[in-house]
Amino acid sequence: MHRYTLNLMKPLLLVVALFSLFSCSNDDEIDNLSETFFVRHENADMPAYVHGNATEKIFLIVLNGGPGGFGLTYRTKTFIETIEEKYAVVYFDQRGSGVSQGKYLEKEVTVDLMAEDVLALTKVIKEKYGDDSRIVLMGHSWGGTLGTATLLKDQDDFLGWIEVDGSHDPREMYSEYTTNHTKTANEQIALGNSVDYWETVLQLVDSVSPTYDEDNFFDLNREAFTAEEQLVEDDIINEEKWEDEIGVNYNVFMALWNSGQILKILTNNGLWENISYTDRLSEITIPSLIITGKHDLIVPTKFAEEALANIGSEDKELLVFERSGHSPMASEKELFAEKILEFIDRIK
Structure with missing residues (x-):
């Protein structure tokens, strides 16, 4: 793995409704959270699955790829046994993903609106677990686009940013x-x-x-x-091995329907033709870890290199996983979890 290191808002008013499915707020349970709540924002109800150790009040929000992936895809055995042992992880079903629900006009669904959904989630976390909660945002693939858009709206509530094989510039794809x-x-x-x-x-x-x-x-x-x-x-990269819990936690038919619909909607609304955040990356000033697989063909490494060069943080780093393509968390699992923990440990 190569390592490259450089050391170098607006308030948002949201109306958020919180629906707890499993209550787990006692202090003696905070080290082993396992609960689900829904975030309601702009006619969408979006589930957040919270697992792990919240004794330090640190929450890692995971934004799935796609558009239209499933939040719990990322809850693998490696995540459970490493990252969740130390910090709480929030696996979020975005608008139009997983088993999220809602009734809204297709023309209203934009990257900007979905970024507001993520900010709504952060407000719910702070309301539910305490205003002293500290949040790290991680986006994989399309989640890198959405995470970038979120931070450009408001990064005040985030401790750090982890972009994994993500694109801040869909227009250039x-x-x-x-x-x-x-x-x-x-x-x-x-x-x-x-x-x-x-x-x-x-x-x-x-x-x-x-x-x-x-x-x-x-x-x-x-x-x-x-x-x-x-x-x-040809043994250039490792095979991706996902150990997800979709079969246990998802209505698979609904999740697959959502997946196809949200991809179609965002495509029709110009995601791949019009959206680019390259010129605004300098506005991101929180500590940032950029991860890419050396042989990523879905979101080529150019975008990771461009993010490193342009993000405005004085604390930013690029890690290149030598035996990975698009999903290092599934092809070099232990190393990936190790680097995520190192980053959070350092910035907390």
């Missing part, structure tokens, strides 16, 4: 796909790895429009996942 697919294919062909496959990747790149095209975008996105599977097969 299309052009970076063509660039990175070409680069990776040529590298693998030069090494003699799965030459026939990588030549088909080059053919795909040659066939797509040079400017954004929705169908071409999703063709390139799907190929990125297939290409990472090929890298696993």
